[in-house]
Amino acid sequence: MSDIRDLTARQAIDQIGRGALSSDEVFGAYRDASAADELNAYTWVAEAAPAGDTAAPLAGLPLAVKDLFCTEGIPSQAGSKILEGYLPPYTASVVEQLQAAGSRVVGKTNQDEFAMGSSNENSAYGPVANPWARDRVPGGSSGGSAAAVAAGLAPWALGTDTGGSIRQPAAMCGIVGLKPTYGSVSRYGMIAFASSLDQAGPFTRDVTDAALLYHHMTARDPRDSTSVGHPEPIGLPTATKLEGVRLGVPEELTGEGIEHGVLKAFHASLQLAQELGASVETFTLPHAEHALAAYYVLAPAEASSNLSRYDGVRYGLRVEGDGTLMDLYTGTREAGFGDEVKRRILIGTYALSSGYYDAYYRRAQQVRTKVAQDFAAAFQRFDAIVTPTSPTVAFRLGEKTGDPLAMYKGDICTIPASLAGLPGISIPNGMAEPPGEDGPALPTGLQLIGPAFRENRLLQYAYALEQVIGFDGSGARA
Numbered sequence: 001m002s003d004i005r006d007l008t009a010r011q012a013i014d015q016i017g018r019g020a021l022s023s024d025e026v027f028g029a030y031r032d033a034s035a036a037d038e039l040n041a042y043t044w045v046a047e048a049a050p051a052g053d054t055a056a057p058l059a060g061l062p063l064a065v066k067d068l069f070c071t072e073g074i075p076s077q078a079g080s081k082i083l084e085g086y087l088p089p090y091t092a093s094v095v096e097q098l099q100a101a102g103s104r105v106v107g108k109t110n111q112d113e114f115a116m117g118s119s120n121e122n123s124a125y126g127p128v129a130n131p132w133a134r135d136r137v138p139g140g141s142s143g144g145s146a147a148a149v150a151a152g153l154a155p156w157a158l159g160t161d162t163g164g165s166i167r168q169p170a171a172m173c174g175i176v177g178l179k180p181t182y183g184s185v186s187r188y189g190m191i192a193f194a195s196s197l198d199q200a201g202p203f204t205r206d207v208t209d210a211a212l213l214y215h216h217m218t219a220r221d222p223r224d225s226t227s228v229g230h231p232e233p234i235g236l237p238t239a240t241k242l243e244g245v246r247l248g249v250p251e252e253l254t255g256e257g258i259e260h261g262v263l264k265a266f267h268a269s270l271q272l273a274q275e276l277g278a279s280v281e282t283f284t285l286p287h288a289e290h291a292l293a294a295y296y297v298l299a300p301a302e303a304s305s306n307l308s309r310y311d312g313v314r315y316g317l318r319v320e321g322d323g324t325l326m327d328l329y330t331g332t333r334e335a336g337f338g339d340e341v342k343r344r345i346l347i348g349t350y351a352l353s354s355g356y357y358d359a360y361y362r363r364a365q366q367v368r369t370k371v372a373q374d375f376a377a378a379f380q381r382f383d384a385i386v387t388p389t390s391p392t393v394a395f396r397l398g399e400k401t402g403d404p405l406a407m408y409k410g411d412i413c414t415i416p417a418s419l420a421g422l423p424g425i426s427i428p429n430g431m432a433e434p435p436g437e438d439g440p441a442l443p444t445g446l447q448l449i450g451p452a453f454r455e456n457r458l459l460q461y462a463y464a465l466e467q468v469i470g471f472d473g474s475g476a477r478a
């Protein structure tokens, strides 16, 4: 591990500013490491440093970008065979903004196909190894971005989170992941999964870097009518105390189904929060237990509609079949989509069909409203809600691929905030041993959820906790 790649992004930018390092030296160190990637974290790596504004605030630093962000002239396949070789004619707004701020794209990262998954094993381009234990998953769906940052192949990365795909892999890889308030970042140029939930966010090694990258991401974009930007600029956090901060611990997300080691690490951090002056109180989010079921109706419903555009006519793969239009459609979709994507299209189409719409889709929307109301009530009493991020540490590759429901349950702690459009951040929360095994110990995550557009406060709390938790991520960069 070179010295350059031991620096956080903020530290590297400072050194470039002082003339101790050059932008190209930093880019080159990461590019070379990315080209030698043994984790399968990347699906594409830049051959040389691209042109960029190295005098801009982000100083020409490399940025790893989840494959589902369209990048002009660079493969953007969303982990799917149906988009194999697709070269978009334009770049996603958020990537463009970060380029304008001085970022340079070092690579595109592997992911679950169309962001559907929790382990990165649904990628058409193969699974990603967790840098802490290579026989284990990095989490998903943004597994490549999380693994790349944890392993020191990129100083930071972009991911997307629909039901947990930034927070959960961040937790499993021992890094920071921020899922912003829905609408604060443009979705233009993100290959869609479930449009009412999808949101881009940063993966970083520490909370300061998350604030810095997110600062340059927020925007009202005329090309995304659901984007509103952020009411205040995102600042770099400095808090060292949590005096007067009221933390709520939802019973429903901190009990059954959470591994013993994860819970132990969670309670240790609650203790630290109290030592910093926070009050910690248990409360109930009565509809949280139905959030997972509602999500797995709503997200597939939106996906079935979004994915109808892949017909063999416009993008990527085309299977001609017997020459009829119907055969072109069915042959392309049969060959191009993986099993999980097909499963979701089937569920979503069923839930939206006229005979079942009221029983499933409408009902799930009603649950979504109830979950949002639960949070609104909780934020009358609390400044932030804290939970473990993932109920488990990273599991073994192949361990859950045969059991979609077991895989879905990995999202119990992250999905409620997604349904409510709220910001959530996962920070490293120490290590825990997998249950029933002697080791190795693996990272766990602490999730903090805040009211909409309160990212600045959330980042302050996360920063203060990060200082006292004192996580050492070097084990993943060895």
Ligand code: GLN
Pocket: 115, 116, 117, 118, 140, 141, 160, 161, 162, 163, 164, 165, 166, 193, 299, 411
């Ligand atoms: N694991 C969840 C799913 O499979 C969430 C994925 C995501 O946030 N993109 O849908």
